[in-house]
Amino acid sequence: MNSNEKVRTPRLREPLTDTQTLLFISIGIFLVMYIGAILLLGGGFTKPQMFFDLLNDNAALIIIACALTVVMIGAGINISVGGVIGLTVMACAIFLNKTQVESTGLAICMTLLLALGIGLAFGIWQGLLVAYLDIQPFIVTLAGMFLARGLTTILSVNPVKATHEGFLAFAKLKVKISWLGYVAQNGNLIPAKIEIGAIVAVATVIVMFLILRYTRFGRSIYAIGGNRQSALMLGINVRRSVFWSYVISGLLSGLAGFVFLMHKPAGNANVAMRGEMDAIAASIIGGTLLTGGVGNVIGSFFGAMILATIQKIIALSPLNASWWQDMASGAMLAFFIVLQSVVLMRKNAAFKKKVQQTEDGPKNNNTEVKEGTS
Amino acid sequence: MNRKKKIAASLGQLVIPLVALAILIIFNLIRDPSFFSIGMRTNNAGNTVLTGNLISVIDSASELAIIAMGMTLVTAATGGQDISVGAVAAISGAIFVKVLQSMGAITGTSVFVALIASILVTILFKLFNGTLVAVFNIQPMIATLILYSCGRSIAYWINGDATPQLDSPIISSFGKTIPGVPIPTPIFAVILVGLFLFLIFKFSSLRLYTQSVGINQAAARLNGINPMHIKLLSFALLGVCVAVAAVIGVSRLGQLNHKTLLADIEMDAILAVAIGGNNLGGGKYKMSGSILGAYIIQMLTTTLYAMNVAPVNVKAYKAIVIIIIVVAGSPVIKDAVAKLFRSMKNSSTAKKGVA
Secondary structure: OHHHHHHOOOOOOOOOOHHHHHHHHHHHHHHHHHHHHHHHOOHHHHOHHHHHHHHHHOHHHHHHHHHHHHHHHOOOOOOOHHHHHHHHHHHHHHHHHHOOOOOHHHHHHHHHHHHHHHHHHHHHHHHHHHHHHOOOHHHHHHHHHHHHHHHHHHHOOOOEEOOOHHHHHHHHOEEEEEEEEEEOOOOOEEEEEEEHHHHHHHHHHHHHHHHHHHOHHHHHHHHHHHOHHHHHHOOOOHHHHHHHHHHHHHHHHHHHHHHHHHHOOEEOOOOOOOHHHHHHHHHHHOOOOOOOOOOOHHHHHHHHHHHHHHHHHHHHOOOOOHHHHHHHHHHHHHHHHHHHHHHHHHHHHHHHHHHHHOOOOOOOHHHHHHHOOO | OHHHHHHHHHHHOOHHHHHHHHHHHHHHHHHOHHHHOOEEEEOOOOOEEEEOHHHHHHHHOHHHHHHHHHHHHHHHHHOOOOOOHHHHHHHHHHHHHHHHHHOOOOOHHHHHHHHHHHHHHHHHHHHHHHHHHHOOOOOHHHHHHHHHHHHHHHHHHHHOOOOOEOOOHHHHHHHOOOOOOOOOHHHHHHHHHHHHHHHHHHOOOHHHHHHHHHHOHHHHHHOOOOHHHHHHHHHHHHHHHHHHHHHHHHHHHOEOOOOOOOOOHHHHHHHHHHHOOOOOOOOOOOHHHHHHHHHHHHHHHHHHHHOOOOHHHHHHHHHHHHHHHHHHHOHHHHHHHHHHHHHHHHHHHHHHHHO
């Protein structure tokens, strides 16, 4: 924001940036929806455990939403994340069943390394093709999705269940918080339970937020997404930054695969089917624009939680037939997307008017604000 | 010379897909020349029909080719893709079946009415996408994500029954062959839709308008083109394509399965547009490239099946071929090849000069 302060005229109040506006909208929607669910539906929603359940069930989704946010800020896209999760889960499950390693800790570490390695490999070749060969990211990652899904079925057409006892015991570990628990009907206190995967997901969001906000890489990727040409003229190594955004995205997909395996320890050709679309939706609802330069992983976190809450509300409401669920979540998605777009358009229109009224206002302020944000 | 250059420039975009197709054909010729044999055979209904792998490629690529044509237009005008085509095709199929069933006996008129109804409803659904994109300025992929996620459920809701059957010679002549004509009907549908779009572009300035909106929306507006109308129109034309493809898909099987009708066709259609050398960011386009792309994808799939690759594993091999095609067509590689040619030319002329 420092660069903007010099050109700012005293009469013109610094407006909210697009990123901030969209972030506030998504946090607001989440709060309104959650409080509405508590008041109208009651039941499970009144207990804190419901919130933690949403986190536990959607840890992998939150992580791949972060993976997508990073590439989308750089004006790219990665639709291979769901496929990579499927491949990772299958490969890890087979590895766990066949491994001869005695020590449980070592076996778990090796599984984690395998998961991250698969993600990294996908990230690297996709990043090379997108950044250094200038191929359209949609096509590269579409090929990545086909490759990952195909490799999954080549590994095994039938579902594979992980039977490694040490790993299953590790996956079942939960953090228990007794003061957030509730008293069951028989008088026992049931503490709130948080899975390790959920903690990993929240940690990922925080780490990615810090990386995007405070490192040279993060700043570069916002600049590249805002305007590739000007980023190049500013001396940013565009190709290298774009390459790294795909590597990070791949690595996070691998991590998401490991988290998925901890939540449901079985590989299957349909694991995380359409996961990429859910992740894109989460990022968008959280305020990331596909055109690049605008977005925030905190928003993506809330986007994923909004999607999860919608599904939970519909599952608990009377309309719980499967086609009603799909249609209602589609309608809610439509509502949020339109709301976002209308708020953004009105804000920008009002801002343009203001700039025109104060004629000495900097003409290209709008684009500058877009780029200098995070 | 000038004319030669012009032809080369117009072909430029098609070089990569044409080479890919040629390589596929040569590969098949070496592997098994009988891949290309075409025979005549009498089918269950007693009609003489053409058979052979080549016919099956051209026949089963029909839906993809038709949708790829519409997708090219939307891509050019909006700079984004419609990922809801498969789901909306399920809705068009459901409307087609619903209207047919409500009219009682299946006759020529009832099929025609059902087709028109299906096209109209599909256009409405596509205009919903188009409104989100053109009026609310939402990115196409996100706007169409809504129908992508709930379209198939709407199709189920329209029909109620999981897989309604359509048993009639008229339907099978739509999806397979007309008695007495050995060529599968879907091929004629591709030609008809192609002709329809060709005539529109021939007798209107729509092509120019679409490209100018895709290249620079603001400049197009200043030149008196309303980008909103052009975008809505491109979505409406995509709707026509989707409805026709859906009706072919339903008639081919004689039944409607809302879950599997044209499943995953959105990805293949976008792929066809990209393999045809079109920029997915909008602007200039070549519809012939997309159609070629559709046939390349189907040729590849059929080749893999002929090589006894299990259907579930086809995706992995397909991905590898796609990667090779897009790497060969990437601007960096193209430049490098062009440089190589130039230096070879220079060195040869230099040698001549010395001699």
